[in-house]
Amino acid sequence: MLLAYIRKTGRFAKIAIAFLLVILLGLIDYYTTSEVSFSIFYLLPISFVVWYAGKWYGVLFSVLCAVIWFIMDSLSPHIYSNPAIPYWNALVRFGFFVIVVLLIWKVKSLKENLEISVLQRTKDLIHETNMHKQTKEETIAINDRLRELNKTIETIKEEQNTRIAREVHDELGQSLTAMNLELMWISKKYSTNEDLVARMSMLSGLVGDTINTVRKISSDLRPRLLDQLGLFSAIESQLKDFTKRTSIESLCSFPEQEVKIKGPASTTIFRIFQEALTNISRHSGCKFVNVMFTQPDEHLLVMTVKDDGKGFEKSASVSVKGMGLLGMNERAHILGGTLEVISSPGEGTEIILKTPI
Numbered sequence: 255m256l257l258a259y260i261r262k263t264g265r266f267a268k269i270a271i272a273f274l275l276v277i278l279l280g281l282i283d284y285y286t287t288s289e290v291s292f293s294i295f296y297l298l299p300i301s302f303v304v305w306y307a308g309k310w311y312g313v314l315f316s317v318l319c320a321v322i323w324f325i326m327d328s329l330s331p332h333i334y335s336n337p338a339i340p341y342w343n344a345l346v347r348f349g350f351f352v353i354v355v356l357l358i359w360k361v362k363s364l365k366e367n368l369e370i371s372v373l374q375r376t377k378d379l380i381h382e383t384n385m386h387k388q389t390k391e392e393t394i395a396i397n398d399r400l401r402e403l404n405k406t407i408e409t410i411k412e413e414q415n416t417r418i419a420r421e422v423h424d425e426l427g428q429s430l431t432a433m434n435l436e437l438m439w440i441s442k443k444y445s446t447n448e449d450l451v452a453r454m455s456m457l458s459g460l461v462g463d464t465i466n467t468v469r470k471i472s473s474d475l476r477p478r479l480l481d482q483l484g485l486f487s488a489i490e491s492q493l494k495d496f497t498k499r500t501s502i503e504s505l506c507s508f509p510e511q512e513v514k515i516k517g518p519a520s521t522t523i524f525r526i527f528q529e530a531l532t533n534i535s536r537h538s539g540c541k542f543v544n545v546m547f548t549q550p551d552e553h554l555l556v557m558t559v560k561d562d563g564k565g566f567e568k569s570a571s572v573s574v575k576g577m578g579l580l581g582m583n584e585r586a587h588i589l590g591g592t593l594e595v596i597s598s599p600g601e602g603t604e605i606i607l608k609t610p611i
């Protein structure tokens with residue numbers, strides 16, 4: 255309490271307190287006589303004054319204490335064998351006091367330097383943290399912009415796909431159908447020429463195959479069902495085709511109530527679903543696929559694509575291997591949703607897309 259009060263007082267008040275302490279010590283020194291060595295207690299005001307008022311005040315107080323000690327010693331009845339001894343003793347004490355002054359001053363400087371370095375380091379750390387925060391914010395902003403760009407690219411790509419799909423289907427498809435009709439007409443007209451009929455029939459078969467290929471290309475570019483009947487029908491139809499093509503059994507289920515999903519979002523969900531199916535046929539070696547759409551609440555749609563195949567170990571190298579999972583993730587972000595891949599060797603794979611609607 256007293257120390258806290260003294261610490262708060264001004265510099266000269268502290269010097270005055272130290273001075274009074276020296277006088278008090280001088281009196282005690284006088285009354286305890288020179289038989290009792292008392293000089294060490296003078297270090298108290300000296301240290302105090304060095305700490306709070308500076309080195310030179312410390313030296314000044316060393317002189318003062320040595321002089322007071324000398325006076326008190328002279329007043330005592332002690333007889334020395336040589337009259338120079340008290341002077342010598344006073345000088346030795348003064349030297350001792352000065353050494354203590356220098357030591358305390360050194361400690362104080364070290365403490366102050368340490369405080370300055372700590373302060374500087376703290377400032378640097380704050381600066382570094384701010385810089386780091388700024389860089390992080392910039393990275394987030396760049397990522398956001400990249401995501402926006404991705405979204406635009408996806409939209410443009412889908413629009414182009416739709417246009418090309420329509421042209422391929424309408425122009426090429428119609429021309430090929432007309433070609434087939436012509437071939438049939440020629441076959442009928444020259445039905446007596448067996449050789450020609452055989453060639454025409456082969457040609458008609460080829461044209462038929464090309465029509466199917468054109469339909470497949472057109473549907474891959476833009477599934478017509480998606481625009482005509484909506485997401486769930488397109489998924490159902492795609493899954494049926496998948497089972498036919500791969501002999502992998504499948505099952506799908508949808509929410510009972512109708513879910514309204516906007517055009518671009520339904521395309522994005524459909525593309526994620528397509529990549530999941532492609533991965534299943536390429537990597538899983540499974541026998542069964544379950545596709546489930548649920549709506550836990552009115553703002554959320556969940557798509558789960560689960561296979562009972564060989565699964566895989568999720569690691570950084572997996573996402574480096576191909577673009578599929580990465581693309582699915584990006585598309586989920588474009589939707590403002592999340593994509594979770596649950597898989598482990600021998601345990602099959604489950605893709606869970608959660609998207610706001």
Ligand SMILES: Nc1ncnc2c1ncn2[C@@H]1O[C@H](COP(=O)(O)OP(=O)(O)OP(=O)(O)O)[C@@H](O)[C@H]1O
Nearest residue numbers: 533534537538565566572575576577578579580603
């Ligand atoms: N359903 C699955 N079953 C087993 N392994 C899978 C399945 N889906 C993905 N994988 C594993 O994850 C890896 C990464 O898949 P991803 O779709 O990213 O790339 P990819 O299919 O190899 O190539 P890309 O899709 O770019 O043509 C695959 O190579 C495969 O090892």
Ligand SMILES: [Mg+2]
Nearest residue numbers: 533576578579
């Ligand atoms: Mg893939």
